[in-house]
Amino acid sequence: MATVSELWLYPIKGCAGSPLTRAQILxxxxxxxxxxxxxxxxxxxxxxxxxxxxxxxxxxxxxxxxxxxxxxxxxxxxxxxxxxxxxxxxxxxxxxxxxxxxxxxxxxxxxxxxxxxxxxxxxxVPPEHHRAVDEWHGDITFTDSTPLHLTSTSSLDDLNARIQAKGAVGVPMERFRPNIVTTGWPTPYAEDDLRDFTLGTSHLRWVKPDVRCPVTMVDQPTGTRSGPEPLRTLADYRRDPAGGVTFGIKVAVQTSGIIALGDEIAVH
Structure with missing residues (x-):
């Protein structure tokens, strides 16, 4: 069973995140x-x-x-x-x-x-702020398109093994700037198959694969570009039919609640 291993808050779009032990989900x-x-x-x-x-x-x-x-x-x-x-x-x-x-x-x-x-x-955001790509994507603040981003450690381990096989250095999870990181799936990319699920007291749903951009090639502690990884290796096996390469999923909120480290993913 997969559980939550990391939770992240990014108060300012594009800036560093803050780790959380529990997150209130709106x-x-x-x-x-x-x-x-x-x-x-x-x-x-x-x-x-x-x-x-x-x-x-x-x-x-x-x-x-x-x-x-x-x-x-x-x-x-x-x-x-x-x-x-x-x-x-x-x-x-x-x-x-x-x-x-x-x-x-x-x-x-x-x-x-x-x-x-x-x-x-x-x-x-002002008090009257309301923004959504469409009804399916859900309401958002200044994020790109969905309320939450979810990744898994098994997927990162697989990606880094492929990067290292090329003689390059693997990348940390912070390159992908997720809100929720899960661990415990025996196979990588199991998150791709999530559709309707609960974490803690929050009911969530899959929206779409997360198409990754050049931000993943920025070394987060120094703020410098250090490509071509991970996009070069993702292009070998994670191409999206609509264009780009994917890692993780974008998620919408069905019911507000609380998510804490260690919470298990309950699939509906």
Whole structure:
């Protein structure tokens, strides 16, 4: 039986994650997950695709969401008094979705701009935020398309064995930035067959395979590109008929609840 071995919260889209022992799951995923993001002054979102140094920013969000502390190597720690409401800034994600966000002020913009060496603003979802690719994908914050991402250690072990067989160095799970990591399946990629399942008290469902992007080639601790792995090896055997290569699955929330480390996956 597969169980949960890791849980991750990513308060800011594209930045480092925080490990959890238990996660409150809302229709939009882990509470506070990707409720913030950095954008250009014109509102276009920033991600590790174009700004890999985002990965070195480590956000710590207070449990009530009122304070956000940002740290990064070689930089002073900066604390933000979160603005849950205020003037709206129009933001754009993937040139597909445009909506309103709450700007978090000039001080954090200056701190991050110096670190990233490009002008940025930090924004938060507003109280009235509602966004979904469609009904099947489920409601989301600033994440790409679904509330949750799930991977397994058996799949990573198989991938890394293939990478190492080529004489290259395997990759850590953090390259894939999952919310939920499972362990215990005797065969890799068993998560591909999940459809309707429960973790803890949260009822979840499969949405689609997770097509991986160049972010997986960014070394997360240093914020530098270090490809071609894992995409080169995934292209050998994990090509999606619609294009791209896959690793892990994207998941929607049927019923809110709590997921904790050690919880077993119950398949319906």
């Amino acid at each position: 229709p939009t995923g882990v509470v506070h997950d990707r409720t913030f993001m950095f954008v250009r002054p014109d509102g276009l979102f920033r991600s590790q695709r174009g700004t890999p140094r985002l990965s070195v920013i480590r956000p710590e969000l207070a449990s009530d969401g009122a304070k956000l502390t940002l740290s990064a190597p070689g930089s002073d720690t900066h604390t933000v008094d979160v603005r849950p409401d205020g003037p709206r800034l129009t933001v754009n994600v993937h040139n597909i979705w445009t909506g309103a966000a709450i700007d978090q002020g000039d001080e954090v913009a200056a701190w991050a701009g110096d670190l990233l060496e490009e002008p940025v603003r930090l924004v938060r």
